[in-house]
Amino acid sequence: METTVSKQPTVPRTQLGKTGVLLVNLGTPDSPSVPDVRKYLREFLMDGRVIDIPFIPRFLLVNGIIAPFRAPKSAKVYKEVWTENGSPLKYYGEVVERELQKTLGDAYVVKLAMRYQSPSLDAGLTAFQRLGLTDIIVIPFFPQYASATTGSVYEKVMDIVKSWQIIPRIEFVNSFLDHPKFIEGFVQLGRKHMAAYDYEHFIFSYHGLPERQIRKGDITGQVCRLGDCCSSLHAMNQYCYRAQCFETTRRLVRDLGIPEGSYTTCFQSRLGNDPWIKPYTEDTIKELAKKGVKSVLAFSPAFVADCLETTIEVGEEYKELFEEHGGEHWQLVESLNDSPIWIETLADLVKSKTVVS
Numbered sequence: 001m002e003t004t005v006s007k008q009p010t011v012p013r014t015q016l017g018k019t020g021v022l023l024v025n026l027g028t029p030d031s032p033s034v035p036d037v038r039k040y041l042r043e044f045l046m047d048g049r050v051i052d053i054p055f056i057p058r059f060l061l062v063n064g065i066i067a068p069f070r071a072p073k074s075a076k077v078y079k080e081v082w083t084e085n086g087s088p089l090k091y092y093g094e095v096v097e098r099e100l101q102k103t104l105g106d107a108y109v110v111k112l113a114m115r116y117q118s119p120s121l122d123a124g125l126t127a128f129q130r131l132g133l134t135d136i137i138v139i140p141f142f143p144q145y146a147s148a149t150t151g152s153v154y155e156k157v158m159d160i161v162k163s164w165q166i167i168p169r170i171e172f173v174n175s176f177l178d179h180p181k182f183i184e185g186f187v188q189l190g191r192k193h194m195a196a197y198d199y200e201h202f203i204f205s206y207h208g209l210p211e212r213q214i215r216k217g218d219i220t221g222q223v224c225r226l227g228d229c230c231s232s233l234h235a236m237n238q239y240c241y242r243a244q245c246f247e248t249t250r251r252l253v254r255d256l257g258i259p260e261g262s263y264t265t266c267f268q269s270r271l272g273n274d275p276w277i278k279p280y281t282e283d284t285i286k287e288l289a290k291k292g293v294k295s296v297l298a299f300s301p302a303f304v305a306d307c308l309e310t311t312i313e314v315g316e317e318y319k320e321l322f323e324e325h326g327g328e329h330w331q332l333v334e335s336l337n338d339s340p341i342w343i344e345t346l347a348d349l350v351k352s353k354t355v356v357s
């Protein structure tokens with residue numbers, strides 16, 4: 001007679017009841033080689049929330065033009081930003097993952113994932129599934145909400161869990177543009193530089209976005225004119241990335257005591273010929289230099305870790321541009337990286353989203 005052997009439970013009982021915390025950054029190539037950079041650019045730019053045009057023209061644009069032509073140029077720059085620990089974006093993510101786990105303790109399981117490339121979102125979420133975790137908190141590492149970043153993380157997470165038998169309870173952190181500890185983190189870094197040098201002007205340079213994406217995100221269809229409408233953040237424009245960036249600047253200048261007229265919010269990293277949100281950082285730098293400004297302290301508060309966009313673009317390329325136009329002293333404020341206050345910010349965000357049952 002055949003006996004039925006019941007399967008051992010695959011979920012260790014010790015893990016049940018814990019909350020999974022998924023820290024998600026944008027992603028970075030596996031190495032600075034041209035093929036790896038091309039692979040990364042393809043995955044990233046084929047996301048319909050990043051290049052928001054229909055599939056066929058997007059496919060032709062990305063695979064026929066952007067990835068082949070940009071990959072060799074970008075690979076050169078990635079080689080500059082690469083350290084002995086690899087890409088700083090990923091390295092700091094791994095340190096933060098460990099430090100946050102220590103801070104939060106046993107009731108949580110913390111994992112790092114990348115929206116593109118590795119470690120993948122699929123691997124992170126599947127690990128939680130194997131542990132039987134049904135409460136998950138997802139923290140996209142983007143202080144200000146944009147469809148191309150935070151929105152894309154939401155979409156991918158939902159796409160992964162949609163076929164699971166048990167769809168977990170998922171809490172998403174939508175933005176943390178004015179979280180007091182996030183602000184304090186950049187204020188501490190800024191104060192250190194301000195104590196060492198008497199800067200004439202302060203630049204707050206955020207990653208740019210095509211203007212079209214801001215218009216599409218205007219939930220009222222009436223508010224966004226991409227001008228003064230972004231100078232305050234309220235219920236009607238709460239998802240406007242540009243307005244959120246201006247709000248982050250306001251909090252920073254208030255706490256740093258920077259006077260009106262001595263700072264500029266601007267937007268970097270334009271890709272393609274479509275209009276992106278303004279003012280462009282390049283134009284701001286040229287105008288300041290033309291006015292005779294000799295020293296600038298530059299913040300990059302759309303990023304929480306040093307990466308290509310901060311270290312190379314703001315720290316080196318914009319410095320060269322400023323000096324070419326007559327500027328003398330340009331300094332980048334490094335990112336939050338693995339600073340204790342950034343770990344505290346994340347711990348606060350986790351606690352605020354934890355469901356007490």
Ligand SMILES: C=CC1=C(C)c2cc3[nH]c(cc4nc(cc5[nH]c(cc1n2)c(C)c5CCC(=O)O)C(CCC(=O)O)=C4C)c(C)c3C=C
Pocket residue numbers: 026027028029041049050051070074087089142146148149207208209210269271302303306307308309
């Ligand atoms: C801070 C949030 C970011 C937004 C918003 C964003 C939008 C966005 N980006 C591109 C195109 C590129 N971005 C690239 C690098 C890059 N972008 C972000 C963050 C945001 N992007 C980060 C953190 C990084 C650096 C990653 C790293 O490995 O260091 C790149 C690749 C680099 C290059 O080739 O220059 C591209 C391309 C678009 C089109 C877009 C909005 C529509």
Ligand SMILES: [Fe+2]
Pocket residue numbers: 207269
């Ligand atoms: Fe980007």
Ligand SMILES: [Fe+2]
Pocket residue numbers: 223224225226227229230237240242243
């Ligand atoms: Fe706006």
